[in-house]
Amino acid sequence: MNALSELHPARVAIGLNAVLAVVERERPKVLCVRSENGLWRLPYGPFDPERHRTFEIGLREWVEKQTKVSLGYVEQLYTFGDKGRDAPLAALAGGAAGDRIVSVGYLALAPEPAAVDAADAAWRDWYEFFPWEDWRDGEPPCLGDAILPALARWAGGARARDAAAARRDRIRLAFGLDGAGWEEERALDRYELMYEAGLVAEAARDRNLQPARALAGTGADMASDHRRILATAIGRLRGKLKYRPIIFELTPPEFTLLTLQRIVEAIVGFELHKQNFRRSAEQSGLVIRTRRTAQQTGGRPAALFRANRLALKDRAGKGLTIPRLRLAPAFSLGRT
Template sequence: MEPTATEPGDIPPLRIGLNAAIVAVTNHTPNILAVPASPGQGAADGLPFGPFDPARQRTFEASLRASVESQTALNLGYVEQLYTFGDRGRQMRSDEQGAHMVSVGYLALTRADAENPEALHATGARWRDWYELFPWEDWRDGRPGMLDAAILPRLLPWAVEKADQPQTPSRMARIRLAFGLNDFPWDEERVLERYELLYEAGLLTEAVADQRVSSTGLTVPLGRAMRFDHRRIAATAVQRLRAKIKYRPVIFELMPPDFTLTQLQTTVEAISGRHLHKQNFRRLVEGAELVEPTGAASSATGGRPAALYKFRAKILEERPAPGLRLGGRG
């Protein structure tokens, strides 16, 4: 018997919200902007959010920019849409009564030196190191110890719990691919896959809040939790940005107008979560023709003055996909 079509009156009302994962890099640290919770939302921070009101704003992006400015005093520069988040239960409400909130997530990039820190601080918004949210993603000083001490000892037994049930791909195959086990390399772009595996296995605080598990069973939480599914949105943003810097020059949205090659390298390392060999990186930048010297130098390091560079905007007219195609680990 074929199911009958749902009548329009049977569909619960939907509301559209807009979330922004706003990224800036300060002192070699990649940050995501977090805003404090409203009354009744618990203690966890979240991403800037605002409802879409078509009576006041013509487009999602215009509405997002207005909401962010009112909440954080930031005027956004680069913005791109990520994904639509609409799973049932995403707001941690057990009754699921009333309108269901569907959120359109955005990635936004800004320069730390372009903001008004006093105005930002007055709003209650704070920059959070994104490796506080995803500590297993930071490989700049080598393989994170928590992978072997806390994550894999719990993930691997979970993977075989239902190994006799058909799953395509299997839990174990997903873990091998996402976490780089056996012959698979660690792929820094699989941020969302790793987050979702940890959530499904009940190892994240959000899984407890969503009543998927009663406890993570961990003595120390795996990273800083966010309210609702905002950490999932943030993971989507980190993944998008790590991939995007390889084929578009978006990294320069995070750089000051003039910068040294060392500053550029540390910013790329901060975003990608990996150490890069200095000489290989410089050859990569020079070969990509993404920068040009300004003729000036910086003595901010206190040592030998370092040449200053700027983004070579002409590259956008010369190549369809200019970016930093990172190779193997340095």
């Protein structure tokens, strides 16, 4: 079982993808670039093993060069190597067809959107690509109107009865139906189900259906598998909020508790219980009250807070609590 002797020198190209996220005026945004076929894509750079000692160094370098933003928080997300995702990428990259491109996805956070000087780059609200993930104004209409019915049809269309039941189970879990409860961090599960069911434009595109048609209400598609990478980032960020004080990578130096709450809400995609959020935020020790107040609140002035840098290190094991407001309504797929 000496595997090393079997290690033959098959080579692949490695690309680095950054999901650079900010929250601006209650909107979560990611840095996007207009790709040659008109779709948005994530900033993408090659990894040059000659020049970069580590992936992260390489990533920081080309992001800084391209966007003049120096990255603060950076975390590796996942490495994507599936076949199928590479064909369009390899073509764009000028490689031979069939060249395999592996992407290492990274999540980067910044407190405010940097000005981008390139004409084809822009900050886009991420719910543009995932409208069903934003419950801040109640249940997104596209869910009940289009997505869930289509998923139910897909489940029913399975060959075997077991398979249909298994599909229904997955849908129920991912979308929190039948009282299972919406888990915001399952963004990737939801996207992958929709992809598998052929609801999103990428699915039609990857299966060479012409023209690539998607169900209305399933959001804008992105180049290659970038929407999958973005879903991974959203899920990771949402999950991590609960156990790491990562939210303060997205806050300005000073903020009111309501501002902080709005930033959290933008990320998790639903509204929080205000008083309980304040209580746990103050008790967490993660924020420090300054003596100043914000006056333009439209009501009583709000105390300004700043992140407690010490606690951010010490209590690295804790995050803010997410006091949910309303229970997810109990959808059903019919038979279960």
